[in-house]
Amino acid sequence: MNSIASTDVQPSPSFSPSTASVESGLIDFAGVDGLQLAISLFGSSVQHISPFQSLEVSWQLNFEESDRSDANGSGVLLRLCENNFRLRHFSNTANLIKSFEPNLLPKQVWMRSLPWLGSVTYSLSISPTILDNLQKKFVPTPPHQLFNIPFHQAAVGRIDGQAVLVWVYTMGDRAVVELQAANSHLEAIVTSTDTVLKHH
């Protein structure tokens, strides 16, 4: 994996709470058959990533009525545990869950968009200092760390005492740092993070 420290960077990060967008969202799934669902949707390469690693994925769903716009798509899949996954996708969340539903049965898996989970993304095409500066605020939960974090890796910890998952990934030619936190904490975290970023 490449380290983001070696990427070309530009200043002025921007953020956009993903919860405000219908064209991007997070879908979680987990259960005894979580890995098998991931394999059936995205292929066997998902087996190769460890918890808190991710990879770009695409899917082609078979529909008898093939006019569903989300039959084909792409996203980034984060593995959280042996059988727990989180998909960052770029379509309508409710429709996509509906599209995935036929693959769920008879597997023992739940799939949903977690209503309490918010996120904010920062473009990393931009600057490695985003992460350097985040490190000043982020207190990782051992053994997680942010130092030299490579693409497609996440770390959990706290910013100003609030739980945050920091996820660094690429999607096509876009490089992204995403912060995920409880909706109730997100605004404070964004403000705190943004303050740090703007002051550096």
Next chain:
Amino acid sequence: MLTVAPSSYNDLPPALGTLVAEYRIPAATAISYPVKAGQYIQILDVQGSQCSDFLAFCADDVSEELDSTVTRTLNGLSIPQIGLHGKYFSNRMRPMVEVIQDTCGRHDSFMLACTSRYYESVGYPGHPSCSENFNLALSDHGIAPRMGWAAINFFYNTEADSSGAIASGESWSRPGDYVLLRACQDLICASSACPDDVDPANGWFPTDIHIRIYAESEHFPKAIGRRTAPGQPLRMTQPSAFTPCIQRLTSYLSEYNGFWVPNRFTYHGVHEEYWALRERVVMMDLSALRKFEITGPDAENLLQQVFSRNISQFEMGQSGYGCLLNTHGGMVDDGIVFRYGETDFRYVGNCDSDEIYLKAIAETLGYTVHIDASSSRWHNLSVQGPLSREMLRSVVDLDDLSYFRFASTTIEQIPVIISRTGYTGELGYEFFVHPRHGSELWDKLAEIGEKFDLLPMGMEALDRARIEAGLLAPGIEFDELTSPYQAGIGWAVAMKSKPEFIGRSALEQIKKRPPRVAVGLVLEGNEVASRGNWVYLPGDRQRIGAVTSATFSPILNKSIAIAQIMPDYSALGTVLEVGLMDGLKRRLPAVVGPLAAYDPTKSRVRS
């Protein structure tokens, strides 16, 4: 900072460093004392078998206090273990103290410090208690008294069993045993010398506890003290020659068999490391194995007696896997014997106590043989994976090194023994090197491995690999009560070619019908069984065996297990059930297969 004169107590082991303060807690009393962030607290059991309950409060706000329930929950452990999960937390989930060293290894975090109520209930109204003593000791700090303090009870020997019972008994601690803690913030601490003389907790005779406070400028290595045999000195957890290199790549190390070993590596993790092993090449530190030089005119005779294989058939430069046997056919240890010469062998196993066993057998049999524990002179690094040969070819000639052969050579001037052996089910090599060359060898191999995308591999991935390959783990698949026929390595007993060896007569009987035999199981579905899950005949309530190890095999994409079951049901293809939870709620169908679910013919290691 107050510097205290060197300890004048002559009933204690030497101080570990610069003392800031020290306190003697007379039997059946308790004290409170301040500790600054970064300072170390050493709680010593002066005479042995004495419990010392411990409380800690944030000095700035005594409403924040050490909380045993929070601690158990955050660590996922009944008592913190030195390393990643070695901290005691407060009721606000902040770290209060971290365990740095522990020479006892048995403490309690479930029970209250002893209370008046306990003594009343067993007929001793008015008996002093740790909780009452704490109330007195803490009164100067404005801390309100409690009927019972939820303390951490150091040296208190308790155990919660699967029925929910919490049993207690005499403390395991010996004279001078201690716990060394590092304060994570400014604290007010309280420690007791438990007054309980009405049960075995303190060996019926309460004695003193001693507290030493060391300066924050000190640096004490994290270590667990273990005793391998009665009368043997404490062995503190040690780094291997490769640990400094490993610590550049991960902070997630655990104690294993007296060494600090990596669980997984930062930004890699169990799956990535596992797949690197199965598809490319990995490097891992296996220095926790123990090495013994066995030399002298009777070296071969000794090994012929005590080791299960017929080593007289080994050529120079050949090695063989087997086990050390005892007279009732049990496996004292498993390991590999390397033949260096006519009278010159090395045994690589798991236990320091193997030395004691080998010497005892040699003495009993009147053999002239020298047994020298050489673990401190040989640390070992394993390079495993289908690309391992290709990777190493640039620095060492491997073409003549077949399976279970070894050679002395150099890698860029580093003297090594290279052995074509491993513990992964893949083609691989092990390098034995003097610790002074350890870092150099690690760096060299990492450099060579770069173009093969070599990864370091930790214990989590190794455990999956060894279960897939049907390889045994000591203490899990076998111990001295388990025969090689039960453990699944009956093939490693030279019953046909060795007319006499230790345990032979017992094994002749056991071989006819071992009480259980090891099998591989492939489970239906994706749930992973646990060690100790019972194995049943389908629909039957009678148990026929138990799971010893289980994992989800990434390469097979199946849930697999190693189990030891009654031989009547061990035929390949037999359908059994593994009982999850209580064995009644859910059972998973499982099919008996070879011990090695992955590459059962060992074609990959032999390739």
